[in-house]
Amino acid sequence: xxxxxxxxxxxxxxxxxxxxxxxxxxxxxxxxxxxxxxxxxxxxxxxxxxxxxxxxxxxxxxxxxxxxxxxxxxxxxxxxxxxxxxxxxxxxxxxxxxxxxxxxxxxxxxxxxxxxxxxxxxxxxxxxxxxxxxxxxxxxxxxxxxxxxxxxxxxxxxxxxxxxxxxxxxxxxxxxxxxxxxxxxxxxxxxxxxxxxxxxxxxxxxxxxxxxxxxxxxxxxxxxxxxxxxxxxxxxxxxxxxxxxxxxxxxxxxxxxxxxxxxxxxxxxxxxxxxxxxxxxxxxxxxxxxxxxxxxxxxxxxxxxxxxxxxxxxxx
Amino acid sequence: xxxxxxxxxxxxxxxxxxxxxxxxxxxxxxxxxxxxxxxxxxxxxxxxxxxxxxxxxxxxxxxxxxxxxxxxxxxxxxxxxxxxxxxxxxxxxxxxxxxxxxxxxxxxxxxxxxxxxxxxxxxxxxxxxxxxxxxxxxxxxxxxxxxxxxxxxxxxxxxxxxxxxxxxxxxxxxxxxxxxxxxxxxxxxxxxxxxxxxxxxxxxxxxxxxxxxxxxxxxxxxxxxxxxxxxxxxxxxxxxxxxxxxxxxxxxxxxxxxxxxxxxxxxxxxxxxxxxxxxxxxxxxxxxxxxxxxxxxxxxxxxxxxxxxxxxxxxxxxxxxxxxxxxxxxxxxxxxxxxxxxxxxxxxxxxxxxxxxxxxxxxxxxxxxxxxxxxxxxxxxxxxxxxxxxxxxxxxxxxxxxxxxxxxxxxxxx
Numbered sequence: 001x002x003x004x005x006x007x008x009x010x011x012x013x014x015x016x017x018x019x020x021x022x023x024x025x026x027x028x029x030x031x032x033x034x035x036x037x038x039x040x041x042x043x044x045x046x047x048x049x050x051x052x053x054x055x056x057x058x059x060x061x062x063x064x065x066x067x068x069x070x071x072x073x074x075x076x077x078x079x080x081x082x083x084x085x086x087x088x089x090x091x092x093x094x095x096x097x098x099x100x101x102x103x104x105x106x107x108x109x110x111x112x113x114x115x116x117x118x119x120x121x122x123x124x125x126x127x128x129x130x131x132x133x134x135x136x137x138x139x140x141x142x143x144x145x146x147x148x149x150x151x152x153x154x155x156x157x158x159x160x161x162x163x164x165x166x167x168x169x170x171x172x173x174x175x176x177x178x179x180x181x182x183x184x185x186x187x188x189x190x191x192x193x194x195x196x197x198x199x200x201x202x203x204x205x206x207x208x209x210x211x212x213x214x215x216x217x218x219x220x221x222x223x224x225x226x227x228x229x230x231x232x233x234x235x236x237x238x239x240x241x242x243x244x245x246x247x248x249x250x251x252x253x254x255x256x257x258x259x260x261x262x263x264x265x266x267x268x269x270x271x272x273x274x275x276x277x278x279x280x281x282x283x284x285x286x287x288x289x290x291x292x293x294x295x296x297x298x299x300x301x302x303x304x305x306x307x308x309x310x311x312x313x314x315x316x
Numbered sequence: 317x318x319x320x321x322x323x324x325x326x327x328x329x330x331x332x333x334x335x336x337x338x339x340x341x342x343x344x345x346x347x348x349x350x351x352x353x354x355x356x357x358x359x360x361x362x363x364x365x366x367x368x369x370x371x372x373x374x375x376x377x378x379x380x381x382x383x384x385x386x387x388x389x390x391x392x393x394x395x396x397x398x399x400x401x402x403x404x405x406x407x408x409x410x411x412x413x414x415x416x417x418x419x420x421x422x423x424x425x426x427x428x429x430x431x432x433x434x435x436x437x438x439x440x441x442x443x444x445x446x447x448x449x450x451x452x453x454x455x456x457x458x459x460x461x462x463x464x465x466x467x468x469x470x471x472x473x474x475x476x477x478x479x480x481x482x483x484x485x486x487x488x489x490x491x492x493x494x495x496x497x498x499x500x501x502x503x504x505x506x507x508x509x510x511x512x513x514x515x516x517x518x519x520x521x522x523x524x525x526x527x528x529x530x531x532x533x534x535x536x537x538x539x540x541x542x543x544x545x546x547x548x549x550x551x552x553x554x555x556x557x558x559x560x561x562x563x564x565x566x567x568x569x570x571x572x573x574x575x576x577x578x579x580x581x582x583x584x585x586x587x588x589x590x591x592x593x594x595x596x597x598x599x600x601x602x603x604x605x606x607x608x609x610x611x612x613x614x615x616x617x618x619x620x621x622x623x624x625x626x627x628x629x630x631x632x633x634x635x636x637x638x639x640x641x642x643x644x645x646x647x648x649x650x651x652x653x654x655x656x657x658x659x660x661x662x663x664x665x666x667x668x669x670x671x672x673x674x675x676x677x678x679x680x681x682x683x684x685x686x687x688x689x690x691x692x693x694x695x696x697x698x699x700x701x702x703x704x705x706x707x708x709x710x711x712x713x714x715x716x717x718x719x720x721x722x723x724x725x726x727x728x729x730x
Contacts, residue, residue, distance in 0.1 A: 029624060033523075033625075035519070036520070036522055037523055040520040040524055041537065043520060043537060043595065046592055047544060049559060053555055053563075054551070054558070057558060107352070108352040110352075111349045111352035112353045115353055119350070131357050131360055135359070137653075138708070139653025139654070139682055139707065140656075142367070142685070142707070144689060145366070146366050146367075149697060150362060177356070180356055208338050211342075238548020238549070240550045241686065244686070245690060269659050272553075286554065290550070293550070294551045297547060297551075298546075300546075301543050
């Protein structure tokens with residue numbers, strides 16, 4: 001007969017050792033925990049350093065009596081050496097190239113994502129996905145080479161004399177190709193997290209695949225797609241090498257994509273590439289531009305996180 | 317009786333024709349979606365074609381000095397001792413000693429000596445460079461054109477990517493330039509970035525996944541890392557310029573360690589900048605890998621009385637390691653292709669001395685590609701293409717290693 005374990009222990013007669021269940025302090029463990037906390041905290045230090053270092057030099061720039069906010073944001077000529085501080089000369093090129101890039105990458109990236117998420121069999125997916133991943137992994141300086149020596153000659157054939165050798169159109173187009181994988185993979189993630197039951201309900205009501213996609217899946221994934229779009233803009237604004245190689249050197253206030261113009265990033269790369277003396281107005285102005293870049297991209301990134309958390313549809 | 321289409325639904329013939337139309341638009345849009353992917357493939361193929369097109373092809377060059385001025389033997393029958401003799405006789409003694417100091421002449425290979433002979437004495441002058449497509453399709457026309465324009469020129473099919481290209485240092489002449497200094501510079505950069513970013517990144521990931529309490533500081537760190545991952549690389553370059561190149565100059569230039577002839581624009585500054593740049597990505601990837609280790613494993617270890625660090629060190633980390641390694645390699649291969657921060661931190665544009673310490677001046681593979689692409693002469697575009705192939709092969713090898721590593725080491729949890 002099986003012995004009943006509860007019965008065999010006569011409570012009261014068994015001696016229980018007093019056991020301290022409170023956590024024991026271990027020095028080694030604490031040291032490790034603190035140093036790991038410090039490594040985690042380093043990321044905050046880096047952010048702080050970016051803001052501090054960029055802000056410090058940018059402040060020096062704005063403290064120059066010659067530089068005023070009105071001049072900075074209100075005029076369109078940029079040449080700190082001779083007292084022209086109109087940031088719009090650089091911003092116009094950044095806006096133009098980013099706009100072209102988004103016009104290319106948003107529709108293409110979204111269409112690619114729809115195909116991969118809604119139409120493709122696992123076999124076609126495993127063929128197309130690596131292609132996009134390779135595109136995403138190519139260094140941007142290689143895209144710059146491609147823009148200058150492949151796309152620009154083709155554009156030259158199309159537009160003839162009206163397009164300059166360095167032009168924003170070529171840089172923008174290639175930037176669009178560069179951002180395409182980012183948009184498509186983020187949108188695809190958003191779409192594949194829409195539950196299958198939603199699609200099946202649409203099919204049950206007689207929807208075609210296209211109708212299920214455009215009327216059910218896309219609205220449900222809209223927050224993720226919006227976030228992808230915003231991140232894409234932030235990437236385009238911060239992209240340097242393609243515009244440095246293909247868009248031209250020299251600030252030029254124009255929105256004409258056939259002309260050469262220098263973006264904010266391209267300007268930083270060109271000026272800092274030369275021998276730059278510290279504490280000159282040129283040097284400080286670069287930090288003002290970089291600070292602006294940082295704030296723009298940070299704002300866009302935070303905005304995209306807001307979009308995701310505010311508008312995300314949740315499913316049980 | 318209630319009419320069947322009181323709510324406006326179509327019936328019969330109308331329904332069928334509408335259905336046909338819906339099907340048609342469905343197929344139409346499907347091909348539109350597919351075409352986006354095909355455009356992506358075409359773009360990738362165009363890029364590859366563009367690079368290959370530039371890296372091989374005919375080149376027409378002239379000798380500024382005829383070989384007969386130096387020797388009676390035809391060029392391709394020269395032997396190594398003969399070459400040594402010719403160089404010694406014809407180079408100025410200063411130039412010869414300088415070369416000898418860089419690397420003893422006797423220990424140089426035949427092809428190196430041949431290159432010196434061509435570069436310093438014959439002085440090859442490239443007249444025209446043709447793309448691969450042109451060279452294959454219009455050979456007759458090219459031959460004719462070269463004959464007319466440069467009667468003395470020699471037309472030769474050349475691959476700009478040669479073993480010699482990979483091991484020669486920089487040169488101001490595209491025909492003799494190589495990427496040795498640049499490859500070494502890139503390796504130094506990645507090594508310094510690894511030393512800095514890998515321990516810190518993995519540490520931060522462990523903290524966030526295993527220790528961090530659910531409070532505002534933890535969520536602040538998390539948001540912060542996501543934001544750092546989105547900061548443009550050139551902004552990191554500016555941070556590196558202000559922080560490492562200027563502020564920490566005594567450290568990064570090596571002045572604290574007795575190195576005197578240097579400023580802050582060293583491989584150390586650039587490597588640390590690269591490290592900071594790849595840190596967010598390493599943290600995020602490592603977090604993913606640590607998250608993938610099932611909780612039951614931790615519970616079991618705690619159950620037999622392991623302390624927190626023992627659980628992490630003996631159970632979580634070994635199981636997360638393949639993922640961490642893969643993620644880190646991918647993050648570093650991204651850093652390897654970064655150009656903008658290096659320009660800002662101050663990569664040297666022309667340097668032919670190999671980096672030998674963290675306090676050396678440096679150049680890197682992407683920097684050379686940028687430099688050569690922006691030159692006007694087409695022979696520089698050709699070596700830019702050759703350098704791109706070298707860079708892409710390097711990246712491909714790294715990524716393939718990462719994927720193989722993951723497939724080999726990864727454990728599947730059911």
